[in-house]
Amino acid sequence: MTRASNGEPLVRMEGIVKRFPGVLANDHVDFELLPGEIHALLGENGAGKTTLMNILYGIYQPDEGQIFVKGRRVRIRSPRDAIRLGIGMVHQHFLLVDKHTVAENLAMGYAKSFLNPLREVKARIRDFTERYGIQVDPDAYIWQLSVGEQQKVEIVKALYAGADILILDEPTSVLTPQEARDLFNVLRRMREDGKGIVFITHKLSEVFEVADRVTVMRRGKVVGTLRVEEATKEALARMMVGRDVVFELERTPGRPGEPVLEVRDLTVLGDRGREAVRGVSFEVREGEIFGIAGVAGNGQRELVQAIVGLRRVKSGSVRVTGVDATNRSPREIAELGVGHIPEERLKFGIVPDMSVAENSVLKSYYRPPYRKGLLLDYGEIRRTAESLINEYEIAVPSPDTRARLLSGGNMQKLIVGREIRRDPKLIVASNPTFGLDVGATEYIRKLLLRKRDERKAILLVSGDLDEVIQLSDRIAVMFEGRFVGIVRPEEVTREEIGLMMSGSEVLP
């Protein structure tokens, strides 16, 4: 790896402190970015990486500390200030106008010529394509673009504004492995050009693939900054988590039995009335984890919602343990023995203003032993909550604590425990470890494997390809509402699944 220069740092942040109510998000953080380097900012969710970069980009003001950009002490009060200083940021959520073309999005706010700005924009885009290898069609409408392509537009937008300091917030979380590799090539060429790039991530493999240096954060503090050559995967993981981490899960071959979930020719409409799921058929057997891989937005969400009764089935059928469950209500489906670990746990999984105890019976409060006559038996509800708290190691002061005060990992343990306690035959898990720290992730994955070995049928939908490969007995790859194929993880490579995620059919 080459480094273009060792001159003055582009950015130096010293002693940055940022407090949020009840949280010290950044605790005297020092950070430095050199020209011509790709600097990975590594840490678990909630470690304070994004907060630190939002401070650099002017979205938050630090409570203490100083920022120097290109040697000058600066106060960055807003993203506008940041852009003027040559700082660009690509967020996890893109800020583009859907109904405009790429060129129009760029012309808006960035083009300098008053008359026919589109010509200027197109010329600059060609320029960026040549210099960095970023391929974007200036005449394409944003809504026509894949998530990966939209991300490129965001990068071009930052370059257009004159950024020589580029911050990318978890850029690969929405990409297929191939798209991620393209992105890394673009970043390397920008590094050659002397730009400084901050790459926020929690994936160790990416650090080794693309970064020159890595700063590891844990609980708001910087644990250390290393050159990547000096680092090992184990050492970084230990810095990140604060203890040793086991990377391999022990997994015995599954012994699938009778089908529990049977889906036939299922077609489901998405929010915009277009077919999001188009004629999908599969079955999940007892003692099996059936994984669905794919880039987010290819119909996985709609498929899951149709199975658990939250979205109408247009045609086709869903059967659970042989009983027709097509278009039944969520409660009826739950009573057939389906447990659901929803994506977006804060939105669909818990009621934040209710207590942990109440949340622990959110799906069973209406029948004995929780309901006695007209009233609820709160003693029984609390006992259930206490046993969940013990069994699933949920860190919470008391069952009466409001659920909103739980961390993501504890919230997920509560949801998973609640579902498993109902003793379902089928567990539908959507991105069950999304946003969780390494410890909680490990916990949830082991639990799913154990439930498989206890003869549960498990449908696992995840945007994390490694997770799907690690856990599943069979994997379906979903692309534009269809299954591109159903494969066994031991028979294909990660790369082949990656290709299938972008729609290419692979012969098994």
Place this chain on the structure above:
Amino acid sequence: MRLRVIKRLETSRKTVILVRILSVFAALMTASVVFLVYGLNPVDVYSSIFYNAFATRIGVTESVVRMIPLLLVSSGLALVFRTGFWNIGAEGQLLAGAMAAYVVAVNYGSLPSALLIPILFSVGFAAGAAWGIPPAILKAKLNVNEVISTLMLYYVLYWVFQHLIHGPWKAKEKVGQLTYGGFAHTEVIPEASHLPLIDGTRIHWPTLLIAVITSVLAYLLLTKTPWGFEMRAIGSNPDAATAAGMSYLRTVILAMVVSGGLAGIAGVGELCGVQKRFTPEFLSGYGFSGIITAWLGGNNPLSLIVTNFLYGGLLVGGEYIMITYRLPIGVVDLFNGIILFFVLAGEFLVRYRVVRR
């Protein structure tokens, strides 16, 4: 120096009480200006408001008379607000209850009181509930904003009411041999439909009894039963609640039946216990004031009773100074408005704190 607003994670009881007291105090200071403009000594005005609302027998009983409809309306609203459904049309549901009771009272006035009065309350409850249900269905099925639909349904009924008392329901006046339609009001309802009063007061005790009992029942419904569990879950996070198998439609309808029904009972009490006939000024805004008292006192029945009694006292005291000091009614409304404004603004401080940075 910059001020910033930070959400409080937990608020202690002491803070709440302190903020309330200070807000009332600040409101009195501000309202003093108005009285000074009229050349009155604010201390005199305030002491006479307080004295006449809470320290005389008639003041206290009159405050209770006003507390009755407020308590009924706000118990229901506290419940429906916790369900996350903003029923702004309790005034309409109150009117629906009163109108239904009027029809029954006029047509079945020959029944004995002991039979007629329970019927009147039941009919009033049913009519108020019926007027409250359509917005719940519209919201659940078509996502129609309930703030608009509940408020609009109030206006619909209000103008139907005005039409009826200026036309079909207008009383026939008799002067000597002449019969003619005179003022826009209805006949007085038959004797059997008049609610019994506590001697020497205007307190119609059956309604007071119902109001106190239902405020406790509504609270128990919300906090101790499976249906209340569903209401609170849907009010806090409808997505998670429906994902857990709860029915939005059923829950919201139930909350509106309770809320609309209690407002309807308040209407029966106003007609049969206080006014005995409809006039254009039949409505005195209890359905709207109940929104405020529900907001201020909706945590439990006891605080609802206290809040509504104090609010009732404020109304009585306002009327008193209007008469004694010959102030225009606008000044009294302004005074009440200032107090409410400060108390509600104080609620902001209960939920957030302001820090210097």
